[in-house]
Structure formats: C-alpha cells, structure tokens
Amino acid sequence: MPSPIPVTRLLPKDIYPSLDIGICSSPLTKHGSTLQVPIQRLHGRAASRPWSSVIHWKELRSAHPVGSGGFGSVYRAEYFGQTVALKKVKKCTKNKLASRQSFWAELNAAHLRHKNIVRVIAATTCVPEDFGDESSIGTILMEFVGIKNLQQIIYGHAEPLREDRWLRYSTDIIHGLRFLHSHSVVHLDIKPANLLVSSEDICKIADFGSSLKLDSGCEVSTCSPHLSHIGGTYTHRAPELLRGEGVSPKADIFSFGITLWQLITREQPYTGERQHVLYAVVAHNLRPSIQTNPVFESQLGRPCKALLSRCWSADCSCRPTALELLPHLEQLRSQI
CATH class of the missing domain: 3.30.200.20 (Phosphorylase Kinase; domain 1)
Structure with missing residues (x-):
C-alpha cells in the first residue's frame, strides 16, 4: 500500500x-x-x-x-x-x-x-x-530487546530503583536522543513505556510511530495538518505541540524531563481529567511536583530539580539540547 x-x-x-x-x-x-x-x-x-x-x-x-x-x-x-x-x-x-x-x-x-x-x-x-x-x-x-520497559520498572516492581540505575537509564536515553537529533529525527513520544530495557540493562528508544524527519538544516518543522499521527502521549507532550506550533528536538527534551521525574519519584506525573491537565500545562505552566517533594532536597535531588526545570521550560529555546544534557548527567553520576 x-x-x-x-x-x-x-x-x-x-x-x-x-x-x-x-x-x-x-x-x-x-x-x-x-x-x-x-x-x-x-x-x-x-x-x-x-x-x-x-x-x-x-x-x-x-x-x-x-x-x-x-x-x-x-x-x-x-x-x-x-x-x-x-x-x-x-x-x-x-x-x-x-x-x-x-x-x-x-x-x-x-x-x-x-x-x-x-x-x-x-x-x-x-x-x-x-x-x-x-x-x-x-x-x-x-x-528483540526483550519485554521489559521503564514503565514496568518504575511502577511494576517493588524493589528500590537505585540512583545509579535511574541515572544510567537517563544517560542512555539522552545518548539515543542526541544521535537521533543529530540525524534530524524527532521521536515525539518519549515516555517510559516506549523505552525498552535489554537483558544487559541497557535502555533503548523504541516505537517511532509518532516521529518526524525534519528537513535537512531545519531545526523547527511546521506540521502539516495532514500529519494526523503527530502528537504522542498527552502527559509527556510539550506545550508548543499542544498549541499546534512547530516541531523541534526540544519537544523530546520536554518529554525526557517528565520521564526523568518519573524515574526519580516513581509517581504519576499528573492527576485529574485529560482536558484539565492539557489546559493547565499550556495556560498555567503545570508540571509534576518538585517544589514540595522531599526527594528533591537531597544532595543529588537539588541539581536534578534545576535540571528538570530547564528541560520542561515553557519556552523551548530555554531547554538544553541532548548534547548539552550529557555532561550534566555524567556529573550527577560522578557524585554517587
């Protein structure tokens, strides 16, 4: 066909x-x-x-x-x-x-x-x-990577998710995103369920059904109204996509920020009805809780809180690139 x-x-x-x-x-x-x-x-x-x-x-x-x-x-x-x-x-x-x-x-x-x-x-x-x-x-x-993904690891297992492990997974994700973005591919559906974990405990990006190939040399693509598959999962979707604006690699960085928060807290990012969440993300800058969560007051948690705030900034130009994120994650890993 x-x-x-x-x-x-x-x-x-x-x-x-x-x-x-x-x-x-x-x-x-x-x-x-x-x-x-x-x-x-x-x-x-x-x-x-x-x-x-x-x-x-x-x-x-x-x-x-x-x-x-x-x-x-x-x-x-x-x-x-x-x-x-x-x-x-x-x-x-x-x-x-x-x-x-x-x-x-x-x-x-x-x-x-x-x-x-x-x-x-x-x-x-x-x-x-x-x-x-x-x-x-x-x-x-x-x-065949296996049948295990980060969604199952975060929410389906009782054992602790140690800092060294979720930091390693996060670094794997950013390495994959850096490579994709360097080849002008934007995934547009980064979330725990689409991140598989191999038997060697390596995290791999999967499910490119929402992805977009940007034109060569173009950092932002204005979506055609005929590309009806564009979107991804609403809990991880960047606000500029919810507003129907152009697609850029920074949309994946926003989704990564939500995923990193889930790895750290092992909680659901939002509660409430879908339409209320979508409106609040765009109109009121709603994000998963970091200010009142005690996990972000530790020695490792404080720099993570600052990193998350940058990743899910409402202004996509203020978000770091995947390449810029790598040294920050490596620095966090060196503190363990």
Missing part, C-alpha cells in the same frame, strides 16, 4: 526509492551474531543499506504476542534462526490515515544504528495472506 503522504517527508532520499520496488529482493544474511543487509542494486546503482524492504516470510517462525498498542501488535519470532520482534501495524478504524502515517513514521530511524535505539531489520507493506489480515497495513522486523 503506498504512503498517503509524500514518502520524502518521512524517509531519507537514499531509502525511499526502494520501498515499494520489487528489485530490492536480496535476503538478509547472517554475519556473526547479527542480521545484516548486503549491498544491493537500486535503480542501476549500488547502495549499501542497513535494512531490507523485503521480508522473507518462509524464514519467519514461531510468532508469539508480547504486547500491543494503539496502532499495532508486537510478537516475538524467529527469523533466519535468530530472535526478532515482529510488529504488525494495523488499520485504525477511527483514523485510517493516522495509522498509515504511523507505519511510515516507524521507518524514520530505520537507517540509523546506535546501541540506545531499537534496530530495524526489515519492513514491508507486502504481506502474504498466510501472515497478514485485512486489518494489517504493514509489518516491521526489529531487534
């Missing part, structure tokens, strides 16, 4: 010409312990791509459900003998356009490789009848 919006809006030029073209049929090959894509011939020229636009369904085995969300379901499967995550993006009956845009947005970071970003292996809109259904838009194969 073709993209309902220009693919150039979502994907780099060295990727989008091959997405729906049968000539890209080279299989993934095993090399060491990872799956890699060999050099392929695209439109008469050689191009090395880190992912494939073709899934070899005969090599796919044993799909078991591990989770689901608004636009799809995730399964654990075997592909060429290795464990992978298979994501089926489904049609949303209430907003079919948004679900199609979500599929293409998932591929905004497909060409990127970083230890703190979930790696895409293959993706296609061509799904055989044996593997698909009428509600499926497309399928994405990704590295």
Whole structure:
C-alpha cells in the first residue's frame, strides 16, 4: 500500500526509492551474531543499506504476542534462526490515515544504528495472506530487546530503583536522543513505556510511530495538518505541540524531563481529567511536583530539580539540547 503522504517527508532520499520496488529482493544474511543487509542494486546503482524492504516470510517462525498498542501488535519470532520482534501495524478504524502515517513514521530511524535505539531489520507493506489480515497495513522486523520497559520498572516492581540505575537509564536515553537529533529525527513520544530495557540493562528508544524527519538544516518543522499521527502521549507532550506550533528536538527534551521525574519519584506525573491537565500545562505552566517533594532536597535531588526545570521550560529555546544534557548527567553520576 503506498504512503498517503509524500514518502520524502518521512524517509531519507537514499531509502525511499526502494520501498515499494520489487528489485530490492536480496535476503538478509547472517554475519556473526547479527542480521545484516548486503549491498544491493537500486535503480542501476549500488547502495549499501542497513535494512531490507523485503521480508522473507518462509524464514519467519514461531510468532508469539508480547504486547500491543494503539496502532499495532508486537510478537516475538524467529527469523533466519535468530530472535526478532515482529510488529504488525494495523488499520485504525477511527483514523485510517493516522495509522498509515504511523507505519511510515516507524521507518524514520530505520537507517540509523546506535546501541540506545531499537534496530530495524526489515519492513514491508507486502504481506502474504498466510501472515497478514485485512486489518494489517504493514509489518516491521526489529531487534528483540526483550519485554521489559521503564514503565514496568518504575511502577511494576517493588524493589528500590537505585540512583545509579535511574541515572544510567537517563544517560542512555539522552545518548539515543542526541544521535537521533543529530540525524534530524524527532521521536515525539518519549515516555517510559516506549523505552525498552535489554537483558544487559541497557535502555533503548523504541516505537517511532509518532516521529518526524525534519528537513535537512531545519531545526523547527511546521506540521502539516495532514500529519494526523503527530502528537504522542498527552502527559509527556510539550506545550508548543499542544498549541499546534512547530516541531523541534526540544519537544523530546520536554518529554525526557517528565520521564526523568518519573524515574526519580516513581509517581504519576499528573492527576485529574485529560482536558484539565492539557489546559493547565499550556495556560498555567503545570508540571509534576518538585517544589514540595522531599526527594528533591537531597544532595543529588537539588541539581536534578534545576535540571528538570530547564528541560520542561515553557519556552523551548530555554531547554538544553541532548548534547548539552550529557555532561550534566555524567556529573550527577560522578557524585554517587
């Protein structure tokens, strides 16, 4: 199924010409312990791509459900003998356009490789009848990180979340965001549920269904009204996005600030009805409580309080970049 919006809006030029073209049929090959894509011939020229636009369904085995969300379901499967995550993006009956845009947005970071970003292996809109259904838009194969995320670690475990651990997770997130932003990709849905934790206790950014690829050299993008998938989760959404203003990497920094607060306090950021929270965030500068929370009065808590205030500033120009945040987090880690 073709993209309902220009693919150039979502994907780099060295990727989008091959997405729906049968000539890209080279299989993934095993090399060491990872799956890699060999050099392929695209439109008469050689191009090395880190992912494939073709899934070899005969090599796919044993799909078991591990989770689901608004636009799809995730399964654990075997592909060429290795464990992978298979994501089926489904049609949303209430907003079919948004679900199609979500599929293409998932591929905004497909060409990127970083230890703190979930790696895409293959993706296609061509799904055989044996593997698909009428509600499926497309399928994405990704590295299998595990089934544990920060949401579960923060709220689903009774054991203490030590300072060294949540600081390490925070640093992982910012390393991933720095890399994404350096390649003009804005995630737009940073929250604990979208931050997976591997068996090696490494935090990885996942779920790019709300992401946006900024134009080269452009720090702020004015969203098209047709990009209905843009938004993310309201509790973590930056106020400028709630006002319908331009998208920039600073929106991810705001979301990171809310996530960092959750890691520190292990509390829910807001109470009350959704519309009341949205209005208060924009009109009254509502933020999670730090002034009356005793956890922010410790030796480590005071600099964290100052850092949070900068990350969720109402003026996005006052928020630090991911690159600027890294030395602050490293300094906090050195104090433990």
